[in-house]
Amino acid sequence: MEKSRYPQVEMEIRKWGSKPSSLIQVLHGAQERIGYLSQNVLEYVAKRLNVSLSKVYGVVTFYNFFKTQKDADHIIMTCMGTACYVKNGEEVITAIEKHLGIKMGEKTSDGKFSLQIVRCLGACGLAPVISIDGDDVYGRLTPEKAVEAIKRYQ
């Protein structure tokens, strides 16, 4: 009954065990499978792991990684680590904001792109850096090159 509502979440719970300490790993798995963590999913996880919903919500909002709303098709993470900052990462960000017509932390109206800041991608040798959809990393950027990279996804 309840279980059949979220078979994907259930698989994660089976993998990590139905106990409170599995919470973060289950949320990770659920988000990867579903894309974001809706209130219904959080309620379900809370019940199954025997944690109060307020505690689950507390964890979800504490960590930057978890999302409670559907994200854009492409997520642009602009790095603002120290190396990117020293190497004029700010100019790259301004150019991207101008190109997409949105500010940091926002989503384009067509739901295609969202723009987020990340603290460090650990690719400081290539600074300034952005990543698109997690896996595609673009380095040694200039404002022009950054816009060019984004155009490939449009």
Next chain:
Amino acid sequence: MKIYRIHALICAGAQCLAAGGNGFEDALKNELKKHNIEEEVRVVETGCMGACQLGPLLVVYPEGIMYTNVEAKDAKEIVEEHFLKGRPVKRLMWKKEGKEEFPGLKDIPFFAKQTKVVLRNCGLINPEDINEYIARDGYKALAKAIVEMEPKDVIDVVKESGLRGRGGAGFPTGLKWGFAANQDSEEKYMICNADEGDPGAYMDRSVLEGDPHSVIEGMMIAGYAIGANRGYIYVRAEYPLAVRRLETAIKQAKQTGLLGKNILGTNFSFDIELRMGAGAFVCGEETALISSIEGKRGEPRKKPPFPAISGLFGKPTIINNVETLANLPVIVDKGAKFFKQFGTEKSPGTKVFALAGKVNISGLVEVPMGTSLRKIVFDIGGGIPEGHTFKGALTGGPSGGVIPMEFIDTPMDYESLPALGTIMGSGGLIIMDETSCMVDVAKFFLKFTVDESCGKCVPCREGTRQMLKILERITSGRGREEDIYRLEKIGELIKLTALCGLGQTAPNPVLSTIRYFKEEYLAHIVDKKCPAKVCEFSALKGGRNKYEAKVTH
């Protein structure tokens, strides 16, 4: 065993892959196939080679020739000229100041002046093949420890080596283990802290991606020493490649019988699980990390009790950083004396730095402790890009400070850096030239700590916010003369009263820049000028505004 005429090592570190490494490898393999020399040339994907800025990198043995910035279109020329005709492709080789080519790796100062202990295998072996690690004496130290040594002997050799925690604080590793080993408990835990959150540092990432087995072996040695049978690796979710390679390494170690029950026929059993972080800088603090593994909000706890007495799930727990663990196999295998030949008396061994910012060659650099900053920046890193001058180096990230030109000959070790008002930290080393504004740098780090403060204790949650407001005031031309005094006073207060390491060190970047660049603060406040021309004073209007009125006095 098959003998190959040529070994082509392609860097598959995250940065080289990002710079386009994948395309080159496919092209190279195609060319080898086309010329039918697949049987003569062995292509190996290695971990990070260190010279990240010049990637993608390719090293060809037996000559040891390094090619930089290789692209897919270069594969044809390398195969036809170098592999078939024996004529290295000069235009792609590493060049001295853009002119003369270096004949081999050992002639390039960037590599020749480094001492590799932690990075002994990075860039040399395929991190996804346990046999390559074993061939480089991998798991030999583990065998020695669990077969020939008592746990106490292992702790003694680590104590004698003088190894200090590479996570930043520099606490003696052997001493820490002793606390946990003395606890009488059925369950104990060994945790690897791979939550490398310092923006501008990626040493641990490169070790995890380039030599994951060295970390696993280190954890097992530590686990044996303190009496733990279960280990957790807490790794950042932002490092997907590191997670994948660790998963592969753990799987292979299990299949080989090096992880699991009764390892190598002894009574020692050990298992390792991965735990992914979820993007919270404070989780690098050990008690916050423990909360996070327990599935909770990553908020730090009061110490004492220290984790060695009561840690994960209330059991004795040792948390060591990635680099600390990667040192252990060397210490156990070769002895304390071997390890102590590197570094200084109080800070033995080597340190890996992630050199980045305004420097000619940014990348990973491993040097003996006590090496001067000048040697790292100028001899190894090739100095500052032409036309610019060195202004300062940032160490310790948001918990550290700046080293100005006048102290560039300071030895980098656990004693000298705190004397300058900064810390060693985990190894981020960001070089700045005259185009960086020190007040803006302080503001940059403060913004970071304000964002990442978990909010549990008042000094960190409110204090850093007040400091940031003052800095924002100064950098927009509305600074007041008493602001420097006020920053120092709040800073000292936070250092004394914050709950955890994040808060206690948060004021450091501000205090340190005030210490060495006071005139720059004064230029902003009194002359309303930014000497580095970074801060914009366009918003400058007379009188107090609403925003200023919010700052508490």
